[in-house]
Amino acid sequence: MRPFTYESPSSVLEATNPGHPDSAFIAGGTTIVDLMKLEVMKPPKVVDLNALPMRGIEMSPDGLRIGALEKMSDTAVHPEVAANYPVISEALLKSASAQIRNMASIGGNLLQRTRCGYFRDVNTPCNKREPGSGCPAIGGENRMHAILGTSSSCVATHASDLAVALVALEASVRLQSGASERLLTLDDFYLLPDGTPHQENQLLPGELITEIRVPRLPWATRSTYLKIRDRESYEFSLTSAAVALDVNGDQIRDARVAVGGVGTKPWNLPEVREALTGKPLTLETFVAAAKLAVAGAVPLKHNAFKIDLVQRTIIRALIKLGGLA
Amino acid sequence: MTTKNIGKPQDRVDGKLKVTGRAMYPGDRRMENLAYGYLLTSTVAKGSIRAMDTSGAERTRGVLAVYTPFNPLKLYRGLDSSEGANSGEIQPPLQDARILNYGQIIGLVVAESFEQARDAAALVTTQYDEDNPVASWETGMENAFTPEAVGGESATIKILSEGVSSIDDAIKDSPVVLDATYREPIYHHNPMEPHATTAVWQGDRLTIYDATQGVVAQRLDLAAVLGIDEDMVRVLCPFVGGGFGCKGSMWMFSPLTAAAARALGRSVKTILTREQMFTLVGHRPALIQRLTLGAKPDGTLQAVKHDVRSTVSFSKVFVEAAAHRTSRLLYKSTNIQVSQTLVPWNVGGPTFMRAPGCAPGMFALECAMDELAAKLRIDPIELRIKNNAEVFPGKNVPWSSKNLVECYQLGAQKFGWSKRNPEPGAIRDGDWLVGMGMASALYPAHRSQASVKVRLQADGTAEVSSATQDLGTGTWTVLAIVGADSLELPIEKIRPELGDSALPHAPTSGGSTSVASVTPAIQRAAESAKRKLIQFVLRDKRSPFFGMRAEDVVYRDGKIEGGGKSADFGSVLTAIGRGAVEAVEMAEPGEEEQKYAFHSFGAQFCELRVNRWTGEVRLQRITSVMDIGTVVNLKAARSQIIGGIVFGIGMALLEGSVLEEKTGRYGNANFADYLVATNADVPYVDVYFIDKPDTIFNPLGARGIGEIGITGMPAAIANAVYNATGNRVRDFPILPEKLLPLGLNQPAISMALR
Secondary structure: OOOOEEEOOOOHHHHOOOOOOOOEEEOOOOOHHHHHHOOOOOOOEEEEOOOOOOOOEEEEOOEEEEEOOOEHHHHHHOHHHHHHOHHHHHHHHOOOOHHHHHHOEHHHHHOOOOOOOOOOOOOOOOOOOOOOOOOOOOOOOOOOOOOEOOOOOOOOOOOOHHHHHHHHOOOEEEEEEOOEEEEEEHHHHEOOOOOOOOOOEOOOOOOEEEEEEEEOOHHHHOEEEEEEOOOOOOOOOOEEEEEEEEEEOOEEEEEEEEEEOOEOOOEEOHHHHHHHOOOEOOHHHHHHHHHHHHOOOOOOOOOOHHHHHHHHHHHHHHHHHHOOO | OOOOOOOOOOOOOOHHHHHOOOOOOHHHOOOOOEEEEEEEEOOOOOEEEEEEEOHHHHHOOOEEEEEEOOEOOOOOOOOOHHHOOOEOOOOOOOOOOEEOOOOOEEEEEEEOOHHHHHHHHOOOEEEEEEOOOOOOHHHHHHHOEOOOOEOOEOOEEEEOOOOOOOHHHHHHOOOEEEEEEEEEOEEOOOOOOOOEEEEEEEOOEEEEEEOOOOHHHHHHHHHHHHOOOHHHEEEEOOOOOOOOOOOOOEOOHHHHHHHHHHHHOOEEEEEOOOOHHHOOOOOEOOEEEEEEEEEOOOOOEEEEEEEEEEEEOOOOOOOOOOOOOOOOOOEOOOOEEEEEEEEEOOOOOOOOOOOOOHHHHHHHHHHHHHHHHHHHOOOHHHHHHHOEOOEOOOOOOEEOOOOHHHHHHHHHHHHOHHHOOOOOOOEEEOOEEEEEEEEEEEEEOOOOOEEEEEEEEOOOOEEEEOEOOOOOOOHHHHHHHHHHHHHOOOHHHEEEEOOEOOOOEOOOOOOOOHHHHHHHHHHHHHHHHHHHHHHHHHHOOOOOOOOOOHHHOEEEOOEEEEOOEEEEHHHHHHHOOOOEEEEEEEEOOOOHHHHOEOEEEEEEEEEEEEEOOOOOEEEEEEEEEEEOEOOOOHHHHHHHHHHHHHHHHHHHHHOOEOEOOOOOOEOOOOOOOOOOOOHHHOOEEEEEEOOOOOOOOOOOOEOOOOOHHHHOHHHHHHHHHHHHHOOOOOEOOOOHHHHOOOOOOOHHHHHHHO
16 A cells, blocks of 8 residues: 545535545545555545535435445345335345445445456556556456457456446436536446546546436336356356346336446446337247347457356346246 | 263353454564564566565665565575474575566565555565466476375375286276266465464574464474574464464465564564465365276276376475375275376465365265266165275275264265255256255374373362464364363363463374374373372372372362362362472374274265256255264364365365466455355255264274365265256366256257357
8 A cells, every 4th residue: 555645525525626636535445445455546645535415315206316425235225225126225235245335335336446356466467557558367367357348458347236237227427526517327427448448437537426316217116136146145246137127917018137247337238128128028038138138249268158147147037027937 | 081071062262262352363463672574475477586676665664674585584494294394385485586486475574564564565676587387287297297105105006806907907897987087276275364473582582473283393394494493492373263274384484584583683473465375375286186987787896096186386295195095995996096196387385275185086086976876877875885995995904983874874864865866957946956965075083192281280270281273173172171071170170271382292283183182192191190199199298188098099070089088189289388280191193003094984965056047056955974983072073064064165166266377376366256155155054973982093082073074065066066957067166157058948048048
């Protein structure tokens, strides 16, 4: 860990006043403290957000609002969240460990860095950590890496489960810098790596996520987050699927589908949604729709199985929601 | 001796200290004038160091010294097992610029605080002349060699019937042959407590708090590497936060820290990081095992051929005796051949890991037996009972005590084995395929020389002490239990002491030896102390028993009785003005070693489910029956077996160190990427003990139990996966992608997904 200065402002205005271009925010600290110890991140200044008012979880006719400083654990068990958006609750409860969920903030969760082992080891090259240094994952150990949205610069998987659920639900993030505010869909917020994998999102220097907004979707009460992982707890996904299904008798009226563990960002699948909409509620429909999830997938040496597994993950989630099991 | 406490479930006598954070582990020691070491490690796996720039580190606030091959501390070679010690690596660090593995020690930064030392370490830059490392089977095979010996025997052992010229002929003559190859990756021990050492010099004398499974061997080895007399070193390690073998050897960071402390005139503490635990303190080698079984149609084995290739480092030979410790002896076959080849890789030194030899060997052998049973359409238990060995093959000595068939039978009954459908994939629960599997468990019983001091004290307590260790296994409590029963005292009156090289010597706690070796010495020392006590009380005028004849006075229930008088020993000692009476006794195995074979046995069962869509394996329940002689502490014994089982779950389903072929770097050297089982991965575990004392082995009849719990579990899991799915995975760990696509999916869907 390198020396840094520390501030704890009490207003968003103050916090987002970019005193130093490389300063970093800290909320729960579950990502940044790790990465500072590993010297993957070496911010000269750390701005503590915990005194800011960005809290509260409320349901309104427009949908759900979650303050960025709310804890993962509190959000997961909030009655409005659990009742209206089971997919959010489940994604959170299958994330990390109870201890981490008790510390980590919702805003921070969306900004967590990849678990790519090369990114976290400063003795290896990494374009995300040191632009232009190279990507050893492409020819190295890449079982946990992405098959969608990859580039010749980076194949690191986006690690957040919550983000997968939120992208499926077409959620937005409210951003603030100084007095100016803007709202971006989460899908637009995240950037593909292309040639600039160090730029993971649209945040400007000093800009903060202040809240998350999830549109109202009454039939999201029929939603789920299925996470396939080697270990039953405290483990990142091999593949995951956030799925909501609107069923009318034996017909599918509408759907939401996004997948995790496979993309360089949380991977929304509007084409799968379209392939489900208006179709009969059958296994054949699910299988045909799931196939569209992997269009353009680029497998690496150790992760080709994800092409198959992610389709299976989607199908299994649909079977559960559709009551076909 | 009474048996009031032996065999009962006892709480740990050190439990309260541990859960309240008062148990001082080596890394917890604080003292005045303490400085902190942080190790520098190589970032290439082969080559040499051209240059190191330490100027930035040396300028950092708080830094006391930066030692490197260009500014070394003098260290000497370590001792190997033939010299009474066991260095994990023989060559000391910093004496030359050679690199033989990724993560090798190339320096030590010492500073006033841990943070300063770590901070400075990050500023050191190193330039290498790099060679291509050997880090795969393919590149390693050209350097493969046969070890001089395997566990004191030949690298190839052939036990052939008269008239049979080779094992291959015996296989050729077998009506049914099973030939399969099993692979496993390198595994790391990963105890919760990282290795740590705190070195304190007083003049020429070194006191070192060191995380070790053997304080006596550690002392000898440290002295050798530091070039000082053994008597000048005292090793203290009252608590170990798990060892599993990786603290059974001395690793070089420890004498390096002591040498720095000596040079600086400061006490120095070095704690390894989790990443450093992957390259500096050993691992279980990777293995490729080929098993060939030849049988008659009724299941009678007539050929067992087990060939093992295991990896080693380029700096020290270590043999993972997977066949010699399993197939060589478990089944009665008319022809047996086991053999071993070593394949050097550019990795740190491999070492003992929980059930060395047996854990990997039983994976291969017990999976092969399951495969053979399926081929023969014989129940796997029936096949094993049919081939149960009554005498040790090739030596024709009986076992001191063997109840393996009883383990199978009791286990089958408790587990409900009769409900198993031998047809793979026959049992479904929704989208989950349910399977059952079993395997035998096996581990040799070892015993060696150990000494114990028993000290009866005037305050009515008794000290029971020995330079043994408690790895979290429960040795503290064993000393208390056996001490209490030997002295006929309540457990609360016993003051156990261990983890100090100044105490009477005991063996390293490895190979499940401690209970077997130390408890006979406790019994002897207790008897000796009682005799001495009686002599004293007869001779002293102030004693109520003065002048009585020895045969009229007895020690019973903590009291001295005779001539119608009775007094507890504490008050008599007080009356005669003695603080204590003590005796040190040694116990060691005798000629029974030549007449018998000694092993623990067991049978392990599991039920699991595999999702037919996504291939994850999840355990549902486990039953384990163990034949380990006398159970000393039922509660700790259960814990030990469960701990072994959890290790086995990890070995079969989760763990495995990913060595990058090109770089020799471990790709998952941390706890987020090297997966050990969480509570959610461990189902209900049912443990039973046969509990028949093995009094030929030692007077208490207790064999060690630290290791046997893991030995059958990996194969039981792999066999249950086969029963659930029809897939044989012979390559650990069993990951979802190795099971997909499950043959039992509806064909149309499988096609669609291809």
